[in-house]
Amino acid sequence: ETGVTQTPRHLVMGMTNKKSLKCEQHLGHNAMYWYKQSAKKPLELMFVYNFKEQTENNSVPSRFSPECPNSSHLFLHLHTLQPEDSALYLCASSHRLGRSTDTQYFGPGTRLTVL
């Protein structure tokens, strides 16, 4: 379970705050993903990076800003969030996007509460 780590595990923030979520993978993968997990909804893919290049932005509001400085690290910068953004944010990694045998490995998630 330590292949993909996420910090912090829990975060409470006000709507005017700026915070960042961090993800690190120790698996030698080249693709990284941000997902939002809310109750009663399927996992929502937010962003995808492949070899540090963003390949997908699933119509995510601009108050979420991803950053991928290298293949091992992924950040999600948060600002002026809304209460409905409260959710579990999951990071995942895989060998590389589009590889037919790819499997995604997940981190433990950051439980975000927006007050």
Next chain:
Amino acid sequence: AQTVTQSQPEMSVQEAETVTLSCTYDTSESDYYLFWYKQPPSRQMILVIRQEAYKQQNATENRFSVNFQKAAKSFSLKISDSQLGDAAMYFCALYINAGNNRKLIWGLGTSLAVNP
């Protein structure tokens, strides 16, 4: 559009018994993969089992096996000899390996309780 449906929001099983979780999907693509992931309470999502659509043989991983019915677009998960540690949310997911829309499509999940 691709969809994944898990029709059982909650299920329970007695320890040491067998349980089957259902999943149906819809896609017009021929090259795809199906996954079952497990998310224990407050713990990481982990891969349970994976099935390539082109393989007729059902995948198995120890006590976990699938019943893949391609024509019916059904992909159920069977857990044999259930253990307390199997209690978790189980997600079925579909990966389309075609075009520019390669991503996992997830079901809503089935919460499995294991009774001692």
